[in-house]
Amino acid sequence: MLKVTQHLFVFSLLFLGFVQCTSNTAQNNTSATTENTLDTRIIHTVIFSLKHEAGSPEERQFLDDARTILTAIPGVEEFEVRKQVSQKNEYQFGFSMKFADQQAYDKYNQHPEHIAFVEKRWKKEVTDFLEIDYEQMNLQ
Amino acid sequence: MLKVTQHLFVFSLLFLGFVQCTSNTAQNNTSATTENTLDTRIIHTVIFSLKHEAGSPEERQFLDDARTILTAIPGVEEFEVRKQVSQKNEYQFGFSMKFADQQAYDKYNQHPEHIAFVEKRWKKEVTDFLEIDYEQMNLQ
Structure with a gap:
């Protein structure tokens, strides 16, 4: 048993x-x-150039800090730091991130850490930029 | 037992x-x-505007045909048709695709179907565009 x-x-x-x-x-x-x-999701991208010399520690520091600061903001998904490699435009780098919806995107834009980053770093170190946002289209 | x-x-x-x-x-x-x-992988993107009226059958036909023709070319991965939604630029649409390496990207550019699409459709229906290519950066 x-x-x-x-x-x-x-x-x-x-x-x-x-x-x-x-x-x-x-x-x-x-x-x-x-x-x-x-x-x-909304795909938010920005292509930009920096005032720093290519390959300099200051350039690397900006990219590192941007990633650390922006990925810590709630709602930011799939953040990527990219090198812009087409010779058909002059931009050097790109950031790409995704937001679940417009509300999440708005919250990111209004977040104190995002505003502080734009004021203290972006406006001082970025020489040129273009923002491009996307939504996938359903052609089925 | x-x-x-x-x-x-x-x-x-x-x-x-x-x-x-x-x-x-x-x-x-x-x-x-x-x-x-x-x-x-190389991320190849292009943002563009069409001469067609917004929401017209001609606009839809261009996007449908582009997807059908370009996704059939060997080497094209993760092709996406996107609506450009930022008000900070004037472009209406975007295509995004990935290539395993520069060789695959070159083959796509030189492919007869790609060349024919550019000559017969792109040059006739697209009013403005900007190509942007990326490689992800490893900041670890």
């Missing part, structure tokens, strides 16, 4: 583990499927 | 299922981690 009870106990543990594990796998698969559908 | 054998059989089946399931979950987690690492 003891042996059967032991078997039942181990059986139950494994069964629960299996159910939990299957549930996790199903969740992961759902995420993967979601990624393939239209992303409704 | 028969009961114990039955228990062992069910136990073994569940154990194998659990091991397989755990293995799948581990693989999914690995994929997720890979997605977070630096993407070394």
